[in-house]
Amino acid sequence: MHIKQFEYKPLSHYSYAIVSDGKMAVIDPERNPQQYYDFAKENQAKIVVVIETHPHADFVSSHLEIHTKTGATIYNSEMLGAEYPHHSFDEGDSIPLGTITLKAINTPGHSPDSITIVASENDETALFTGDTLFIGDVGRPDLREKAGNMKAKREALAEMMYDTIQNKFKELPDNALVYPAHGAGSLCGKSMSDANSSTLGNERMGNWAFKEQSKEEFINTLLDGQPFIPAYFGFNVGINKAGADSIEPSIAKIPFTENVTADGLIIDMRDEATFKKGHLKGSINIQAVSDTMKFETWLGAIVEPEEAFILVIDAEKNKEKLIHRIAKIGYEQQLTQVITLSEENLEKTEQLNLADFKANSDNYTIVDIRNRSEIAEGKFFDTALAHPLNELRNTAHTIPTDKPIVVHCAGGYRSAAGSSILQKKLKGVTVYDLGDAVKQFQK
Structure with a gap:
């Protein structure tokens, strides 16, 4: 079984490709699909399947773009209420992929429409668990009260997660590999491991959710201390339910101007020392000077969905990369302009003694x-x-x-x-x- 894990560090997101006999499936793809096309080409494979384990809240998926470009069939739970062309993929359904069989298990808890994908070939089993089962944790149950086709109270979803963990993985072997959609640093859970994969046996031994406990104890632990919910999460559920626009046409129309001033909501991505030496009055400094900074998360937590803003960048050479980062959460539609600064009318920040x-x-x-x-x-x-x-x-x-x-x-x-x-x-x-x-x- 040939499995490739792709990682996008700022959002702690994992997506996957499975290749068998010249055919390829992509699971939970991120916004820019180019890496999946490149991998297919490297392996002389054709992308024929795209699977969404649920409508993601923390990033925009490229499932519709991949379908449009390659003709691949999109699969997801019928409970999702998808507005794009798709085939239902729920418990009892299976997809042949070369010599591999992909089966669905309905595993609600993080969302009502979550599925786990069971890939099997001979005596090998791999589980693509989405946001249901993480390494050392399970997905949070409080993201679907105000977003998506199916709304559910956190207590009801926590109870569903208890049932999922108690019953849905019972028949699967200890040596089944576990591949989640997120790792440590994601806001889709609270205590995930740094590990990017595990085995079901290891999770049964070490993951708190599998420990013997009452339903009440499980629910209390799951609900306690969950991190905040960024403003953009519900917005992204809606985008993913409808299917996002293709990325390159979407970002191509954003204007860029050098050495100018601007008014409005201004997001300045430069490092804090440079920002404090001189910035446009009223700018908000959300740093994006390294590829690991949580720029997307804090942009989507501070700026509201559909709220227009201008981006200040440090140099033209970084423009495309930064616009792509903004598009990861679907905010390119509200980005009105990208600029670099002139040296006029800049404000300084005083340094603390x-x-x-x-x-x-x-x-x-x-x-x-x-x-x-x-x-x-x-x-x-x-x-x-x-x-x-x-x-x-x-x-x-x-x-x-x-x-x-x-x-x-x-x-x-x-x-x-x-x-x-x-x-x-x-x-x-x-x-x-x-x-x-x-x-x-x-x-």
């Missing part, structure tokens, strides 16, 4: 922009006000402005965005970014 802050922290209003689940585990500063970054544009007006403000997160990346939001929102007050110096205060 760290020694004074250490000696006189009571002279500052400290704002903690970590996620609520992080804050619940303990504060770095007893007097800090909790304003999670994903809520900050809406809660900034409630922050006192009688003292200078110091913004912190856990490591420095998010505080660059948070301090720039407060600099935009609050007038007549100095806003400082504690940055990576926060590590000096961690207990």
